[in-house]
Every structure is written in C-alpha cells, then in structure tokens.
Amino acid sequence: MLLIVNLSRTGSLTDPKMEPPTLVINTVLSVLSYNYPTEKLCVYLSDDGGSEFTFYALLEASRFAKYWIPFCKKFNVEPRSPEAYFALYSDVHGIKYGQEWLEIKKLYEEMKNRIESAVATAEIPVEIKKQHKGFSEWNLEVAKNDHQSIVQIITDGRDINAVDNDGCRLPTMVYMSREKRPQQLHNFKAGALNALLRVSSEISNAPFILLLDCDMYANNADSIREALCFFLDEKYGPEIAYVQHPQGYNNLTKDDIYGNECFVINAVELAGLGGYGAALFCGTGCFHRRECLFGRKYSKDYRGHWNIESQKTIDRSIKELEESAKTLISCSYEKGTQWGKEMGLIYGCPVEDIATGLAVQCRGWKSIYYNPERKDFLGVAPNTLDTALIQHKRWSEGLFQIFFSKYCPFIYGHGKIHLGAQMAYCIYLLWAPFSFPTLYYVTVPPLCLLHGIPLFPKVSSLWFLAFAYVFIAKNVYSIVEALRSGSTLKAWWYLQRMWLIRRITSYFFAFFDTIKRQLGLSETEFALTDKVITDDVSKRYEQEIMEFGSASIMYTVLATSALLNFLSLVWGTKRVVMDRHSKALDQLISQVILSGILVLINLPVYQALFIRSDKGHIPSSVMFKSFFLLALACLMPIY
Numbered sequence: 188m189l190l191i192v193n194l195s196r197t198g199s200l201t202d203p204k205m206e207p208p209t210l211v212i213n214t215v216l217s218v219l220s221y222n223y224p225t226e227k228l229c230v231y232l233s234d235d236g237g238s239e240f241t242f243y244a245l246l247e248a249s250r251f252a253k254y255w256i257p258f259c260k261k262f263n264v265e266p267r268s269p270e271a272y273f274a275l276y277s278d279v280h281g282i283k284y285g286q287e288w289l290e291i292k293k294l295y296e297e298m299k300n301r302i303e304s305a306v307a308t309a310e311i312p313v314e315i316k317k318q319h320k321g322f323s324e325w326n327l328e329v330a331k332n333d334h335q336s337i338v339q340i341i342t343d344g345r346d347i348n349a350v351d352n353d354g355c356r357l358p359t360m361v362y363m364s365r366e367k368r369p370q371q372l373h374n375f376k377a378g379a380l381n382a383l384l385r386v387s388s389e390i391s392n393a394p395f396i397l398l399l400d401c402d403m404y405a406n407n408a409d410s411i412r413e414a415l416c417f418f419l420d421e422k423y424g425p426e427i428a429y430v431q432h433p434q435g436y437n438n439l440t441k442d443d444i445y446g447n448e449c450f451v452i453n454a455v456e457l458a459g460l461g462g463y464g465a466a467l468f469c470g471t472g473c474f475h476r477r478e479c480l481f482g483r484k485y486s487k488d489y490r491g492h493w494n495i496e497s498q499k500t501i502d503r504s505i506k507e508l509e510e511s512a513k514t515l516i517s518c519s520y521e522k523g524t525q526w527g528k529e530m531g532l533i534y535g536c537p538v539e540d541i542a543t544g545l546a547v548q549c550r551g552w553k554s555i556y557y558n559p560e561r562k563d564f565l566g567v568a569p570n571t572l573d574t575a576l577i578q579h580k581r582w583s584e585g586l587f588q589i590f591f592s593k594y595c596p597f598i599y600g601h602g603k604i605h606l607g608a609q610m611a612y613c614i615y616l617l618w619a620p621f622s623f624p625t626l627y628y629v630t631v632p633p634l635c636l637l638h639g640i641p642l643f644p645k646v647s648s649l650w651f652l653a654f655a656y657v658f659i660a661k662n663v664y665s666i667v668e669a670l671r672s673g674s675t676l677k678a679w680w681y682l683q684r685m686w687l688i689r690r691i692t693s694y695f696f697a698f699f700d701t702i703k704r705q706l707g708l709s710e711t712e713f714a715l716t717d718k719v720i721t722d723d724v725s726k727r728y729e730q731e732i733m734e735f736g737s738a739s740i741m742y743t744v745l746a747t748s749a750l751l752n753f754l755s756l757v758w759g760t761k762r763v764v765m766d767r768h769s770k771a772l773d774q775l776i777s778q779v780i781l782s783g784i785l786v787l788i789n790l791p792v793y794q795a796l797f798i799r800s801d802k803g804h805i806p807s808s809v810m811f812k813s814f815f816l817l818a819l820a821c822l823m824p825i826y
Contacts, residue, residue: 206401208244208302209270210567215245217268217404218397219252219358220259223411225351226344228358229391233383235373237334237364239325243311244302245362246319249341251298252360257353258291259408268404269295271437271565321362332373336366336513338386340505361390365516373518374527376470377539381531384480385515390508393477400471403566406435410563414474417555425489428479428552429544432472433457435562438570442677444731445575446685447568451665453558454672456614461556465608467615468544468554472564476552480543482530485551535592538585542594545612549603570720571734575685576693576741579618583689584697587619591705619701622694629691629748629785630820633755636778637821639762643777654777684788691748692741727803733791734803742805746796746813749789751820756782 211232218230234241251269259267262284266272273292279285305311316322321339329335342349344359351357365382367373374381380398387396395418399405407413414430417423433453460466503511514520521527527534533542548554557563569575593599596609596616635642644650669679720728727734735742759779763771795805796813 208238208241208306209299211241211401212244212248212302213268213270214399214401214404215248215360216252216255217266217271217406218399219248219360220256220267220408221405221411222260222408225256225358226356227393229344229361229387229393230358231361231363231383231387233379234362234364235367235379236331237329237337237367238331239311239322239329240302240306242321242324242337242339242362243305243315245360246321246341247298247302249357249360251294252357253351254291254294256351256357257355258287261353262287263408265408266404266406266565267408268406271404271406332367333369334364334367336516337362337364338509338512338516339363340390340509343505359391361386363512363516366518368518371518374534375537375539377527377532377534377543381521381526382516384477384531385520386512388477389512389515396475396477396480398471398473398475399564400566403434403471403564405563406437406565407559407561407563411474413557413559413563417557418474418476423553426485426551426553428476428485428547428554429466429468430474430555430557431457431461431466431469431544432563433556433558434469434472435565436568437565438568440729440731442675442681442731444681444728444733445569445572446678446682447575448674448678450672450674450678451668455668456611457556458558460608460611461554463605463608463611464553464555465548465604465611466544466554466556467612468540468547470538470540471566479547479550479552480531482525483550533594536585536588537581538589541586541612541615542589542592545589545594545596545600545604548608549600551603570728571724571736572688573734573737573739576689576739579689580693580697580700583618583694584701586616587697587701588704590616591701619694619698622690622698625687625690626695628781629687629752632778633752633759633782633785634820634823636755636759636762636775636782639771639775641774641778645773646776647773651777684791687785687788688745692744695744696741723802727801732803733795735795735805736803738806738808742809743812743816745789746792746805746809747816747820749786749792749796750813750817752782752785752789753793754817754821756786 215230215232219225219228221228232241232245255267255269258264264272266275273295276282276288279288282288311322319339319341321337321341324335324337324339327335339362341360341362342357344356347356349357363383363386365373365379373379384396387393395415397411397414410432417427417430420427436447439448457467524530531543532539533546536542544554569578589595590613596604596612600609600612632642643654665683666676666679669682670676674682724734724736756779759775759782763775763779766772792805795803796810
C-alpha cells in the first residue's frame, strides 16, 4: 500500500516585512526534514500576498534542503528548524560532528543573508531571476490584493533527478498564490486554505494533510508517524477526522508575562473536549483526513482509502499541472459550488477553524487532541500587550459570531455531538459576554466603596463565610491546577492579570463589534499581527516588562479601571481606619480587599502611567482621557 502524506503550510502571508520570509522557510525546512520517506512528502506554501520575495525565499530553501535534510537525518538533530536549532546550539564546542555543523551553519547564514538583503533592498538579483521561470509571473502587475493565480512546482518528487546530496529523493515543493481582485470577496484564511486543498488535490491528492501556520515549525521529527498511529488504528482509526496538537511557543518568557501558553486550557480543558471525541480544530498544528475536509460523512462501514494518489499526475508535465491547478484558484471557481459551506473550511467568521471542526464532528467523525510531553509544533507568541490584545479580540469576536450563527453548538450540534461537548464549546464561544461580569467587579464595588455603600455581607454575618469560601476555594483550586499543568506560581499570577485585562478590553470591544456585525452595521475584518519587533521591545519582553506604547482605546479603559480602584482603595482604607465604631470595617472590608487585589494586579499599569519613561510606557493622551473618565465616574450618583 502506497501512503502519500501531503503536508500543507497555509496562512495569509500578506507582507514580507510583517511576516519575514526567513520565518516562513524555517517552517518549510522543519517539515521537509521529517523522519518520513521524502518521496511521499509534498509541501505547499500558500502565499496570499503573491510576494516574489516569499517565492524567492522558497526557491532558496529548496536548494538549502539538499544539504539540510541529509544533515538532520544523519545526526538526528532536533529541532529541525535551522533558526531554532542554531539558537539552541550556538557554539560548535561539544558537538561531535563539528566540521559538518560549521559547514551547514555557514550555508544557512549565507542563504539567510541573501533573502534578507533582497527584502531590505526590495530587489531580487537579475541573475537569480533568470534561473527560474517562476519569476516571470511577476512581469505582470502583482499587488497584494490584486494579482492572478500563481502555481509553481519548485521541486518535483516524481523526478528521479530531484535528489539531495545523499542521492535521496527530495519532497515535492509547490508555491501557490490564489487569484485576488479588489472587487471579489476572498474569505480571508479560509479562502486561502480551500484554494490550497484544491491545488493539492490536483497535484498529489494525498489522504492526509498537515495544516501549519507560517510562524510555527515542526519540533518533533516523528510527528507524522505519531499522527498516523491514530488514523491507522484498526479499531478506532476509521472514525478519526483529525488529530489536533496544542499551540506551543518557543519565545515565552520565564513566567509567560502575557499568558500565552495557556497551561490549564491545553492540559485540562482541551483534553477534556478530546475525551468526548470533539477536540477543537485550532487552525494550525493539525493532521487532517482529506476526505473529511471535502465534506464526506462518516459511516460505520467506512475503512479509509489509502491508495488515492492521483493517476492524472503520472504522465503530465509540470507545466500542465501548473496550468490546470491555476484554474482551481481563480476568483470565479467557487461560484455556485459548496466550497465554504459543505466543502472545505467554513466561510463567514474570523475563526473558521472552530466552525469547520464542529461541522466535521456533526457529520459523525471523531477528533483527537494529542498533547505529548515534547511539543510537536512551536510558534511565535505575541510579545507586546497590544498584539496580544488584538489577537484575543479577533478570536473572541469570531467565536461569539459562531454562537449567533447556524453553527451554534446547541442548535447545529443537537443530537449529533455529546451535550458535554456542546457546553464545552460555549466556554470559548462566550468569551466576549464574559467581559460584563468582570467589568462589574472592577467598577461597581470600587464606586460604591467611594460612596460608602456596602455590597457584600458583613464580616460578622454567616453569609460572609459563603463568599469567603468561594473566593478562597476558587483561587486555591486554580493555583493547584496551574502547578499540576506545569506552570509556576508567578506565571499563574500573570495569567490572572491577563484574564482581567483581556476581559475588560479585548472581549468587551469584541462583544460590541459582533453586535454591530449582527445588525449589519460593519463587516468582518481580519487583523494580521506583526511578527517583527525592535531590539528595545525584545529586551523589555525578556525582562518581563509589559509593553504598552500606543494610544489604543483599550488602554484608556484599562487605565481608567486601574485609577478607579487605586482611588477607592485609598479612600476606602481611610474610611475604615477613621471609623470609630468599626461599622465601616464590618461592612466595607470585602470591597477594600477586592480593590487591593485589583491594585496589585494593575501595578504594571501604574508604572507605565507615572514611572516609566521608555517607549513602552502609556502615552500622556491616554492618561488625560482616563483622568477625565475617572472624574465623570466619581461624580456619578450611586443609589
């Protein structure tokens, strides 16, 4: 039985400066060097921006792969992303294969310098362009949102002459960029993935696909074999649609200042969903059965079709394959079809991956959540607060849109997936409205404290024990859960801070943007996060100093909340201390403690407002707006 594994690297690469080509090729090279027969690998790079610099980088990577793949397999190196590997082993001392190490590092640095030089000068050398016919695609006018279909097969796995330095067959490598026109709806990342699915069907048509974002690399050379263990299991394999890995990061600070790792979510919540056979499809780091993405429904007599290599590719030239594939990614191809509805990824919301995973499960398939000790995929986590909040705003907005759509788990999944799975989906779909209880706790209790109005039971009341129990039990359980999941106490504290910040900023604004969209007052937008940072930002990130630096309206809300709680703490403490009859102590101590905790959580905000002078501080304009809103809040009558 011939098993061809089709590995697809997908995403919306729209700007070679926001998402550097060297970042992309490290992902590609890590996948090319998997411990798997190279003639059975086919790697597709979906470049939505149609950048010739990304194409050039992939061309350079294909040449470097002739040295890198044999080097990795000969010495069994890990990780197999060159950048990550040389960052981990930065010195030749202690390496037994020192001479080979020096040679391969020199080749990588030379390739990296050529790519970065081309991007910096915005010009690819003429002699390079003459070496590959693919550059002729850019003789036409190619803009980020206005260009023709481009498909270029860089290395052909069928060609016996396409070999590495050890004489082994190279994987097939394909560059593609779907047609985009300003007047045509392109459906963001979902549209790019669906275009890639059609092109890969035309060229290789392998039964299994790995979807991987440009900023993630393969961290385990045996990932394919491990995933296939699930798909090929005799008893349960035929019902598995996809195997989802958690998102891991290689640039986290010691205690994960922005709470990116999500230890508890990865170790507990997502694993629990996997127990229902309803693991979330997270858009990257996921092995898929191709038939499931093409809309096939599960039936008990299904046993899988492994030998589905496209016979039409055997006697066709590269040029014929390229031309036939181009028609599949034109703007008009999907009109009148089921793409984006019953086939491929679902259109209509920024988190199409979650909706697609739910749709697949409702067709009868099961999904696996696989979280091995060694992370199979590592990416780049947001390293500024602004980027982290924008990312969560996009996620929570898209998730809330799903709750309002026909894909709401309680409606679409009724009778198709377990009730527990339906409820677990809604933990994430309802992130946006979770902002309101949190906003209540950071505004109403401190405002009432300023006016001397008690909200909680008196300390002398038995009802106080119930509130104290809930507060203590919740936090103790949360700490134990975090520590058992591999986190630290300081990381847990940072995560509490980030949950507070996200809920009163990202989720709050996501709620209103979703409501506006539901009322037809706005359109869905896809916010692309920058993967490049300056040296001073990087230094502050490593020192775990929060990076603000912009006049975002989110910071105005955050700063106003922080100032309100500081003022109420000072005023409430004065009220309690000055009260001779201890009534204030008995009635208001709960609100004083709550404001005190919120002040501790907001310490980085006060530092950014009043102490810091670096570029990462909160701008004065935000501070003035916050003081104005604080004054309005304090003057507001409270009943």
